[in-house]
Amino acid sequence: MTSYAQSIKGVAICVAILGSCLVRPYVQNANAKKIDACVSQARAEQQVLLICSSKGEVHKITIELAITSAQKKRGLMFRTKLEKNHGMLFMHKKPQVVKMWMKNTFIPLDMIFIDQKRNVVKIVEKTTPMSLRVISSSSKVIAVLEVAAGSAQRLGIKVGDKVKHRELDDEKR
Numbered sequence: 001m002t003s004y005a006q007s008i009k010g011v012a013i014c015v016a017i018l019g020s021c022l023v024r025p026y027v028q029n030a031n032a033k034k035i036d037a038c039v040s041q042a043r044a045e046q047q048v049l050l051i052c053s054s055k056g057e058v059h060k061i062t063i064e065l066a067i068t069s070a071q072k073k074r075g076l077m078f079r080t081k082l083e084k085n086h087g088m089l090f091m092h093k094k095p096q097v098v099k100m101w102m103k104n105t106f107i108p109l110d111m112i113f114i115d116q117k118r119n120v121v122k123i124v125e126k127t128t129p130m131s132l133r134v135i136s137s138s139s140k141v142i143a144v145l146e147v148a149a150g151s152a153q154r155l156g157i158k159v160g161d162k163v164k165h166r167e168l169d170d171e172k173r
Contacts, residue, residue, distance in 0.1 A: 049089060049145065049165040051112075051120070051157055059085070059155045061147060065167060066090045076146055077104040085155075087147035091167055095140035102131040108149035112157060113137040118168050120161045123152050143168060 051059040066072045066088055076088055092098065095116045102109070106129050113122040124135050126149040137144070145163070 046086075047165070049087075049163065051155070052162040052164065053156060053158065054160055055156075057156065059157065061145070062086045063089045063145070063165070067167075075105070076107070076109065078106065080106050082107055082109075082148040084148065085151070087145055087151075089165065089167065090144040090146070092142050095142050097139065098137040098141050098144055100135045100144060101133065102127050102129055102135075105129055109146045110149055110152040111135055112145040112147065112152060112163075113139075113141045114143040114145065114163050114168065115140065116142050118163045120157065120159050120163060123157065123159060125152055126150065 046062050046064055049061045049063045051061065053059070062083075062085060064087075066075060072090055075090065076082065090098070090100075098113065100111060105127075108129055109127045111124040111127060112120055113124075115121045121139055121141060122137055127135060143163075151157070
């Protein structure tokens with residue numbers, strides 16, 4: 001292959017990669033529904049998580065699990081909506097300070113940080129879509145629950161509330 005042909009091939013590869021990265025922000029509304037349908041098909045099995053408040057209230061959240069590295073990296077990116085009382089639970093094998101961001105996330109979220117005792121230890125409300133600002137747990141946690149922005153306030157979720165889900169059980173980790 002000549003150097004000219006190699007250059008053309010290299011440019012074509014770069015254009016293809018760049019195009020795949022830039023397509024979503026410029027998609028027309030008509031195509032957004034098709035993309036949402038495709039993302040929906042790729043979603044993990046949905047499960048139920050419970051948040052028990054100090055007042056005795058129990059809130060049921062339908063969740064998708066993010067356990068693998070690939071699932072955690074993708075998270076709720078590229079979604080244009082999140083149903084009421086739905087979210088994603090990001091699991092970690094060991095307690096650690098977790099750092100999140102909103103890159104390629106089109107909807108504002110509440111992030112609920114959960115420690116090894118299954119207590120809510122921090123809530124960051126109404127995160128900014130598409131932001132690269134780091135959102136830290138500040139202390140060691142084993143999970144982060146992302147829900148639609150305003151959910152924590154609407155449900156009255158507070159620091160100290162207890163979270164129940166089989167993946168949070170000590171035996172599962």
